[in-house]
Amino acid sequence: MLNTQELTQFLESQKALQLGKPVADTMAAKLLLFFQQIAPLLPKSQSISPVTQVNPTQLQDWLEHIKQPLIRAKQGGLGFNPWIIANIKRDEVRNSAVLAWLLNPNGNHGLGKLALCALVRGIPELGLSEALNTSSRCSVRTESNPDGDRSNRVDIEIDADHFYLLIEVKIDAAEGIDQLSRYGALCEQRAASRPWAILFLTTKRSMPKTAGNYAHKIHSVSWLQVAQWLSSALKQHTAQRTNPDKQEILTRESINCFLSYIRTF
Template sequence: MTIDHDMDTIRRQNSMATSRVNDPHFARALAAFTLSFRDIQSTTQNKRPNALSLSALANALSALRVHFHRDPPRPLWDRLADFTAAWPGLPPRSPSPIPVRVSAQVFEAFCQDMERPLAEYRATGVLANVWVVAGLGRDERRNAQVLAWFLDNHGNHGQDSLVLRTLLESLEGRLPAGFPRSSHFQRGYKTYVESCPDGDMTNRVDIEITSDDAFVFLELKIGAPERAGQLDRYYQLAKRRANGQAVGVLYITPGGKRREPVRSEERAHIVEISWADVAKALRRSATVLLVDHPVRHYLNQFATHINAL
């Protein structure tokens, strides 16, 4: 099979071989190959060729190949032109899609059969979302109030620090070395909404979480733009507040990115996350609660709400 393939290659390049006849090295190689091939042809009329004949043919073919491989390959633009010319005539990779035929009668029967199950499912109340009904919308202050309630270990939801621990643990792989961990809040903490840590109303933090070992500022953005130097001021404020405590700023936006570049000194203390990241942490928190626990539903409903921000 290899001999036939090589012979086809030689035939396709016959014009190239003709141009090389004046090369004495090529002429000798071609003569050696021709003699070896004829020897094989005469031998195979009566019996199988011996190993010496095959070896001689292989050596002659190898010597001949060197001359055919001397020419450089065709330029890419030439081959690309051939491809674009042949492209319209290429067959499709997959057959044409089979048209879907819908029977109106079958679909009507399906809808009628689903009416009762859907009504029973709706009656369970699982489709309700108290946060949508409450009109949180894209209001940053209202959403901050609800998120702070979940994060508060003294909240009347009764889940202690479950949500804060889960949020920080879910971000573990993204938190720099100097950022507070869940272990910093094991001995309890306080949660403040719209806090002014230094008394300056221009430095109003959406959520502040403070313990003896650490404190975290949460800045929430939904539709409002990031004010110039806002996070830098929060970071500088955190540095001034720190008294051996670990400090950090969580910047929460729909896309999880800030507009201003993060300076090198801030990278250990400012972490950018998305509302979708928070939603994942809320859903993970809900999984530890009983299926019919009301707070489980509140967590999942708020996760659904903020995931769409």
């Protein structure tokens, strides 16, 4: 790990580099100096050894060679992601809203039950596949207060004829006091005789710390897993649609962009 003094010295050297002190005014020379200065600051497993093996002239030529293709690709929209432009970032409420839209069988994404089915199939221990298939009514709500208690505001509530499912979304925030234990009691009350479960959606499939007596009803999943399951659903939908119109293609690509985005969480 870099200490503060080493990092400060490195940053100061880069300022001098940018000001043209005392380095030859060529990109190759600047690249060589950069590698020489960064090598001692890297962990041993990541050190560039030996630095003299880096050919700064060839690297400069390569960077110049790809400059124009990269500009043309950018101008052509390569890498465009509307969700980044929409500035949803790692905001749990905003990302939950998009996820809930995808999971809603009545959403205007055109996927019907495919996304929710893919999620349920991805966690077979839920045992909800048959319940989903036989449910004619399925509502999906975000920022819901199922019992009217504002302290029990759940991220995603899925309430169907034959099952009840809550999704607690975490990206950067920690669990609240007895949060999942409270949600477990809420589910037990709201579900009545229906099967129910809670999905604990985190960046690294973390185990819940506040499950209490409901640990067996709480299933941990990661954003990456969810992205993979929903991608399969989207591929299935795409295969079924032989002549999509422009709006359908736009919707499909927007979903693809979101799934690519949440893979980075």
